[in-house]
Amino acid sequence: MRLFAIRACERAGAEAGMRRLALVAISLFLLASHRSFAASNDDSARTFLWEQAGAQAAAATTPEAYLQAAATYNRLVADGVRNGPLFQNLGSVLVMAGDGANAAAAFARAERYLGATPETRQGLAAAIALQTGRAQADLPWSRTAFFWHYAFPCSVRASTALAGWALFWLGVFCQLLRRRGAGRAFLRSLAETCLLTGGLITVVFAASTLMTLAHERHDEATWGARVFAASASETEVAP
Numbered sequence: 001m002r003l004f005a006i007r008a009c010e011r012a013g014a015e016a017g018m019r020r021l022a023l024v025a026i027s028l029f030l031l032a033s034h035r036s037f038a039a040s041n042d043d044s045a046r047t048f049l050w051e052q053a054g055a056q057a058a059a060a061t062t063p064e065a066y067l068q069a070a071a072t073y074n075r076l077v078a079d080g081v082r083n084g085p086l087f088q089n090l091g092s093v094l095v096m097a098g099d100g101a102n103a104a105a106a107f108a109r110a111e112r113y114l115g116a117t118p119e120t121r122q123g124l125a126a127a128i129a130l131q132t133g134r135a136q137a138d139l140p141w142s143r144t145a146f147f148w149h150y151a152f153p154c155s156v157r158a159s160t161a162l163a164g165w166a167l168f169w170l171g172v173f174c175q176l177l178r179r180r181g182a183g184r185a186f187l188r189s190l191a192e193t194c195l196l197t198g199g200l201i202t203v204v205f206a207a208s209t210l211m212t213l214a215h216e217r218h219d220e221a222t223w224g225a226r227v228f229a230a231s232a233s234e235t236e237v238a239p
Contacts, residue, residue: 049076050086057093063230066097070228077223084114084153091123098231100130105226109219112212115153116143130231149208154216158209164201171195 049072056069073090091106104127107120114120121139129137143150148157171194178187 046076046079046081049073049079053089053093057089057096060093060096063097066093067099067228067230069093070097070099070102074228082113084110084112086110088114088117088119088123091120091127094228095123095126095130097228098130099228100127102226102228103127103130105219109216111150112154112216115156116150146208148204149211154209154212157205157212161202161205161209164198164205167194167198168202169198171198 053069053072053076056072057066060066060069070090070093073086073093076086077090087106087110091103091110094100094103094106104124107123107127110123111117111120125137125139128139129135152160171191174187174191174194178184178191
């Protein structure tokens with residue numbers, strides 16, 4: 001009887017352990033399902049806002065209507081969406097609403113993700129024209145002088161900086177091989193080329209990337225304080 005009681009207790013303990021494991025597994029499954037469902041709901045809500053903003057922009061005929069589309073696009077920004085097409089569309093409707101300052105800021109953020117495109121360049125020119133009150137405006141000279149900073153997305157510039165860093169260390173490796181005496185002339189030329197080119201690429205593109213990240217961080221912190229305003233004022237014809 002005592003042996004039977006011991007076995008019964010062991011069996012009961014094993015069953016209790018299995019039940020606890022089952023409860024833990026079910027809890028984890030429900031938690032994962034809840035998170036997946038929440039993520040799906042977030043994606044659906046964002047898709048709805050994106051389509052709603054596009055429909056509002058397509059149907060808009062007044063600055064106030066374009067401003068309403070801008071507010072819908074900006075809800076996506078407030079919800080944490082960060083991509084080039086979103087900021088490009090936001091800048092476009094802000095231009096149509098007459099808000100040049102905020103439109104220029106939106107196009108600047110779009111270029112950080114997309115790089116300079118014909119659409120962003122035209123949009124920036126239109127935004128600057130709104131701010132200056134002229135029919136047409138030229139882009140700043142700095143965009144030509146530092147073309148790589150605007151032409152390429154931040155991700156591409158960061159990758160280029162890493163490639164330059166790798167090239168620099170290839171030059172260091174060639175320098176070490178040259179000291180062993182094999183192919184000194186060739187290795188010296190290769191090492192100097194890699195060190196100079198890699199170092200220059202690293203400095204230029206790393207500085208550009210860090211500047212972009214700093215600007216984006218600033219915009220992240222201050223974007224919520226921006227107030228979009230429609231303007232029906234007409235631009236002056238440039239003399």
